[in-house]
Amino acid sequence: MDYSIKIGGEAGQGIQTIGDTLAKVFSRAGYHVFTHQDYESRIRGGHNFFQIRFSQSPVMTSREKIDILIALDKESIQFHEKELSENGLIVYDSKSLKQSHGKEYFLDVPVEDLAVEHGGNKIMANTAATGAVLGMLGISMDILVMILKDTFKKKGEDVIAANIKTARAGYDFARHECKRCSFTAGEQKEPKLLISGVEAIALGAIASGCKFYTAYPMTPSTGIMNYLAGKGKEYGIVVEQAEDEIAAINMALGASFAGTRAMTGTSGGGFALMVEGLSLAAMTETPLVIALGQRPGPATGLPTRTEQGELLFSLHAGHGEFPRVILAPGTPEQAFFLTNKAFQISEKYQIPVFILFDQYIADMQCTFEGLDLNRIRFEDDRLRGDALNARSEYRRHAYTDSGISPLGVPGESVHLVVTDSDEHSEEGHIIEDAETRVKMVEKRLLRKLPLIQREISPPILYGSRSPEILIVGWGSTYGPMKEAVDVLSKRENIAMMHFSEVYPFPSIKEDPFSTPQGQEKREKEAENYLSLFHNAKQTICIEHNATGQFARLLKAESGYSCTTFIHRYDGRPFLLEELIGEIHAVIK
């Protein structure tokens, strides 16, 4: 079983509601689920879709072929009919679409009539459609009934009962009328956790003790603010919508200086405004986590779509020289744990740390068995209250062997905490002399760099342990690349090398003799990754940008040039078959 469902229609028709509900039914049924969305930058109209794939094996990307298309408008049929699989079906309501289709793979479900008849209101048409899909798949209504009870809890028993009745009507209709339905849903298992990228980042921030989040709304990062604002009271988090991104980063720095873990989030255009603040974070050595959600540029670009175009921007942004860390999660699960790592590293070394994600991973939903909170690290590196007071003296920017000065919390002791965007003394006051300047650059930058470098994990190797073909990528291409290796390894000696911690570049240990041998396919951290590059016949770097930013970083840091490149810059993520096709086309 490996089915894909696509819900298409205009913005405002409820695509997201049907999609979210079905995805939740499948994940609660214990299936592996992957969803992704494609939407336009508008609130009403246009063409949008929500795609769900579910299977009994892990799924991490969307596929090209659709088994059930729920068409809420005519365009959905026009655009997606050709994507139907051999036994695929199109669900539509001839009355509301004002058109009829005679072909055998169309199933006319009168969802509006069913909603009026059984629920008393055509607003429940989407509930009927959801029920109909479950009827087609032969998945029992039990889980959907539970979800409807949760969803409409606040609206009262009558609304719940009407929705359940309507869903069942859709379900029964499909059971009786869908003569061509040949779907067999697999055995159900324990419920799985279904989470999106932005939710995972927000939860990672909560798990890391983040108490202050400030941002200016910008797709695709706004979901982080939405989630944290909803949980603010429960977890003691202040969420402040700033007047602009400049204010956002400066507020976060103020809160961090005052003694609390703080974070901001934005996309490329907003980050462009934050850049002077990034440099300020570095000079004042104020810990800061920045969630930077990439979308296609330049300028406003394609606001609701995906790209990996800000790697070199985030790497080089900010005037002056200073240390930074860039983490680029490949899955929502990685996003959760890397957000935690971002807070730990940021506070330990008093530096800015990026979570570099994109629209694709922001909106994708993935199932996991769970998120193990025992893997969360929380060490408070700030010097507070009595511990600070007990010191005979305190200098915010004191010289140390590690370059890390004690991070005092102002107001909690008699010691003063002073910092400055000017070059400063150990006490934090403005200086002009050359000797102090040199010592401060050594302290702030050069001494910290090797220590930060040691925090960075090597890339993940998946597939053959001695690959002839190595596909290379970073960030959100993890899922499509991994599944492509699964398919291609049947006839090729192939592996994936995926980087989710991209800067500082993972340490390079070149030792070809320790290359692990064999065809074992599970994931492994590849410390000696450079030898794998050199030993492969072909290395294909796959990126969602036009110029191969990661390949250039790899070359700059390691001297290694990939042999082949796949660049996609149409704002859309790779579907599995598309990526396999692209790889096929370049394999020599």
Next chain:
Amino acid sequence: MPSLNDYQGQTPAWCPGCGNFGILDALKRTLVGLGIEPHQVTIVSGIGQAGKLPHYLKCNTFNGLHGRTLPVATGIRLANHEMLVIAVAGDGDCYGEGGNHLLNAMRRNINVKLFVHNNQIYGLTKGQPSPTSMEGMVTKNQPFGVFSEQLNPMALAVALDCSFVARGFVGEKESLKELMKAAIVHKGFTLLDILQPCVTFNKINTYEWYGQRVYHVGSEFDPGDRIGAFKKALEWGDRIPIGIIYRNNRPILEEKIPVLQDKPLIKQSFDISKLETSLKEFY
């Protein structure tokens, strides 16, 4: 009790006769007079001659970027609302580069004390006009005189219902101290615009020029009357009012945020075990 000596900082690098000296002295005396210890106050400053002030007295200091004092001050207050937070900025810093932050600080009514050193000129960059420079002022960059109309910060603040709006003059030290004290004691965002001559670059708005024009609003004036305050705020030219122009009792942002009702953010503990409950919502 703190003494003036406790607030003794580094030797200022301002020009001899600079109006900033008077502001520095008045601020030290005000803080000592209120019995505030240096570690109980954080001064946030930007860039410009005013931005150097916190280095010349002793307190917690975040000397940030040009125009960005208010967002940093806002972040500090939201993280620790038991801290007295004073934002110090120049006229270019606050009314030019940081204009949007000023509007929104007034709207939020964050309990930050903003003291603007208004010398109607850019000192640090050597004599360019600022938003408060008078129309027609000739500078190296404006050989035909400043074309733009002078910004009126008092009228702007009254229009935005700023919680506390006042103007002081560094030549009137006693009243300046009283205004600083009133601003610090007031609950709400305060804008105290302080007229201070730039002896090097502003040859128009001198001690003498201000001295001939400023007058105290007087005890009959009612700063609670917004319409009257707006009329007063519009006065500029031959007579320039100093004193509290406008005052209201709007609730402060910190009081509106439920999370901050019990204690400051920085004193709130964190319990990861609660997260298990939130994770259940994803099943």
